[in-house]
Amino acid sequence: MLLCTTYRRFPGDYTTIVNAPRRVCPGLRFIKQNVPEVEILEYPMWRQYVKRLKQGWDVVGFSFYQNELTEIHKMIAEARRQGIKEIWAGNYGALDYSIPPVVDRVFTGPAEDDVARVFGRRVRNEDIQHPAMMVHFSIVPGLRAQTFGLLYTAHGCPYKCSFCQTPVFERERFTINLESIERVLRYYKKLGITYLFPMDELFGIFPKFTDELTRMFARYRFHWWAQSRASIFTRNLDDWYERGLRITAVGVESMFQSSLDGMNKSQNIEEIYEFIRRSEEKRALFRIGYFMTGHEGMTAEETLEDALCMRRAGFDTHTVSVMTPFPRTDLWERIAATRGIIDYEPRHYSLQHLVWNHPYITPGQMRYLQNYIIKILVKYSDFISNGISRLIWGGLRKEGFEMLWRHVLKGPVVANVLKDKKLYFFNDCESKS
Ligand code: SF4
Structure with missing residues (x-):
């Protein structure tokens, strides 16, 4: 299972919080900390994303915001083109009305438990472990x-x-x-x-x-x-x-x-x-x-x-x-x-x-x-x-x-x-x- 953020259009293409470029994805870090079986890919360049897709995955998931929808739709299309069968979407951007028709599963809120269930485990809210970022x-x-x-x-x-x-x-x-x-x-x-x-x-x-x-x-x-x-x-x-x-x-x-x-x-x-x-x-x-x-x-x-x-x-x-x-x-x-x-x-x-x-x-x-x-x-x-x-x-x-x-x-x-x-x-x- 590969979980990614949006790709970067150019090397410095990061969202900044008051002069601080956010180069990590907190949502994906939380999932990886609690479900180590998944692989995560944070803000890759397009070629890195395509190369990673080629490794072959059962599921590719995306964590994104509303202003990243154009890039995410392009990434979904590329994943489908490469034959990925199951595509997931999460984070605030997945609330957009254009997402449910193009993915197989939409997550609203924290997804640690849902992802863990795929691997036959549970992560209850009170057991969620905090990652470093x-x-x-x-x-x-x-x-x-x-x-x-x-x-x-x-x-x-x-x-x-x-x-x-x-x-x-x-x-x-x-x-x-x-x-x-x-x-x-x-x-x-x-x-x-x-x-x-x-x-x-x-x-x-x-x-x-x-x-x-x-x-x-x-x-x-x-x-x-x-x-x-x-x-x-x-x-x-x-x-x-x-x-x-x-x-x-x-x-x-x-x-x-x-x-x-x-x-x-x-x-x-x-x-x-x-x-x-x-x-x-x-x-x-x-x-x-x-x-x-x-x-x-x-x-x-x-x-x-x-x-x-x-x-x-x-x-x-x-x-x-x-x-x-x-x-x-x-x-x-x-x-x-x-x-x-x-x-x-x-x-x-x-x-x-x-x-x-x-x-x-x-x-x-x-x-x-x-x-x-x-x-x-x-x-x-x-x-x-x-x-x-x-x-x-x-x-x-x-x-x-x-x-x-x-x-x-x-x-x-x-x-x-x-x-x-x-x-x-x-x-x-x-x-x-
Ligand atoms: S709903 Fe809550 S989080 Fe959102 S702006 Fe109001 S106080 Fe802040």
Whole structure:
């Protein structure tokens, strides 16, 4: 059984998370860690993929996102051409309506147990073992500044934001067992990694579990980055900060209450301001605000006003995405039935394009608006100056020179030695490449 991601169209063709090219596939690493019989292939070049296919497989599966659909359809066609009988699809991209007709099996949510059953075993949710995986982060593109140890600790979200695929994809809510996470932390520590990035869509939604988890982060003296809602951060800020939380990414989306209500965000603007007030005093904490343009009831002028409110709110930097309806979300159903989806080009589902018939803004206007708002909210100078003042200067004042040594001096050295694509699995404790 061969499980692959999309192929790369050119050598540097990776998705980046804030200057960090993601060259590993967490979903496939989880499956391989729990079902060692499978082979995985992460982001190959086309010729590598074709060569690997030729080795002959009973099943070829693909893990992908919506914006990779064009490449995945090409890979499926090539696999069929080479006589592969059974083709599977998983990850968020498999929610697209074009996938079920061209594959033999679609997986929604974690697939460890389903894949294990093929080999006559079971992997219950509570027994899932966490794999090792990492990304290199750069301040100046190309120069590695830090390596983040990746984690994914909890599946699912109880909220129902209309634009989000998580409640549709992650139908079961559960946590990864702490023993296996601790094994990964020990490994990261041994490698010299000092920063963690739990990629959970909503960190902290299981309070008791998160309490134990963050105590564990502190025990191993990691600094960490989490993404969550303002209210959850505010509630836990004192404890999490003392346990190493240093970067927060907050899903703000809009500073207009009417827009938040329109997308069923279940968030009050006052919660955002409360988070900013409370976090301001945490001098070593860097705060990222996720902002969204293209809200249904907003004109271009109101969108700009919204962005200026966001700028004034006081985050250290921002990300800006265009509201995009993804298949099987409430937003998709509503927009498709009322205003209409006008652009089905998969690459435009990268959160930077207007793909639906907005009542006040055309796709062309949105391109200009989006670029303009990015210039307002995502300033490299803010990133550097706030990063230095909070993460470095604030960190020095909080933790002294130990912070400078562990996170500022040692981090780049370790990052330049580690191989982020290395496949390492725990069962047999052997390096596979
Ligand atoms: S946007 Fe965040 S809070 Fe809303 S449903 Fe998605 S994961 Fe949950």
